[in-house]
Amino acid sequence: MKKIGLVLMLAGFVCVANAAGTENNRTITSTGHGEVEIPQKVALISLTINEVAKKPQDAQEQARQKFEQVLSAIKQIQTQAIYSSMVSVTPNWSYADNQSKITGYTANYSIQVKTGIMNSGAVIDKAVANGASIVGNPQLSATDKDRLDAQLQAIKLATTDARAKTEASLAALGLKAKTTRQITIQNENQPRPPLMMPRMATMKASADSSSIPATEVIAGMDTVSADVTIVSEY
Numbered sequence: 054m055k056k057i058g059l060v061l062m063l064a065g066f067v068c069v070a071n072a073a074g075t076e077n078n079r080t081i082t083s084t085g086h087g088e089v090e091i092p093q094k095v096a097l098i099s100l101t102i103n104e105v106a107k108k109p110q111d112a113q114e115q116a117r118q119k120f121e122q123v124l125s126a127i128k129q130i131q132t133q134a135i136y137s138s139m140v141s142v143t144p145n146w147s148y149a150d151n152q153s154k155i156t157g158y159t160a161n162y163s164i165q166v167k168t169g170i171m172n173s174g175a176v177i178d179k180a181v182a183n184g185a186s187i188v189g190n191p192q193l194s195a196t197d198k199d200r201l202d203a204q205l206q207a208i209k210l211a212t213t214d215a216r217a218k219t220e221a222s223l224a225a226l227g228l229k230a231k232t233t234r235q236i237t238i239q240n241e242n243q244p245r246p247p248l249m250m251p252r253m254a255t256m257k258a259s260a261d262s263s264s265i266p267a268t269e270v271i272a273g274m275d276t277v278s279a280d281v282t283i284v285s286e287y
Contacts (some may be wrong), residue, residue, distance in 0.1 A: 080234060083218040084282045087210025089203040091195045093272040096173035099138065099189030100127075100180045101163040109142045109158040116160035119184040124164070126179040132168040139163035174268035195275045204240055207279035212236070215283045228287050235284040 102119045106112035127135065140162055144155045166176050170193065177188050195203070219230055 078286070080284050080286050081219055081222060081230070082282060082284050083215045083222070084280060085211040085213065085215030085218060086278065086280050087207040087212075087214060088276055088278045089207045089210070090274045090276050091199045091203045093193040093275055094170055094196050094199070095133070095194050096168055096170045096176075096270060096272075097192040097194070098166045098168070098173060098176055098180075099163065099187075100166065100185045101139075101161060101187035101189075102184060103186040104160050105145065105157055106160075107157050109144075109160070112158040112160035113142050116162045120162040120164075123180050123183045123185050126183040127166060127176055130168070130172050130175050130179060132166055132172065132176065134167040136165055137163070138165045170270055170272045173270045177268045177270075191270055193270075193272050195277075200275070200277060203275075203277035204279065207277050208238055208240055208281060211238075211279045211281035212283070215281050219283065219285050223287055230285040230287050232286050233283055234286050235282075237282040238279065239281070240279040 100123065102116050102123060104112050104115035104119060106115060124135070142158055142160045145157045145159055146153050147156045166180075168176055173191055177191075181188060194200075223230055
């Protein structure tokens with residue numbers, strides 16, 4: 054009889070514990086979204102110098118000289134960083150009568166210039182005037198500090214949004230949240246080119262350089278977003 058009584062007591066304890074656990078584990082999950090727009094202030098410009106010659110050494114030397122000329126001109130403008138992105142010498146081939154032969158060599162020197170958007174047009178104009186062959190489309194972005202501040206603000210907005218959804222849902226049922234049990238933040242914003250490409254004034258070759266309009270780069274806005282999921286007990 055004593056063994057039977059012990060089993061009944063244990064069984065009753067388990068049931069009570071499960072019931073209590075069910076009562077204390079009522080949760081609701083809500084996800085909020087927050088977005089903050091910040092102005093683009095930084096431009097990353099890609100510049101390439103191409104030179105062609107019969108010999109690879111000649112092509113490389115010509116490209117190097119023009120590269121130094123472009124670099125010297127750009128350094129007259131206030132920039133944040135200048136660094137090389139590519140140096141190459143490649144053969145040029147011609148194909149005729151099922152035969153191929155090398156007709157010359159092309160040397161490429163490429164650099165990237167990081168500068169404020171206000172100075173980006175001047176960088177482009179100086180580079181082209183001093184021998185740059187290719188100007189890549191500027192990649193515009195906000196500053197790192199502005200982006201970090203915006204990320205924190207987006208998280209706050211997303212958290213407020215999630216909390217409001219939780220309270221609205223529970224209020225419709227005559228309930229209230231007791232405590233927040235879990236918070237998950239998704240905030241992975243990477244710098245990216247703007248959705249709308251910057252507009253640049255057309256530059257045309259002219260004997261009189263003063264007649265060439267200055268290049269204009271128009272910045273847009275970057276959007277920084279965050280999603281926050283909260284699990285609340287009620």
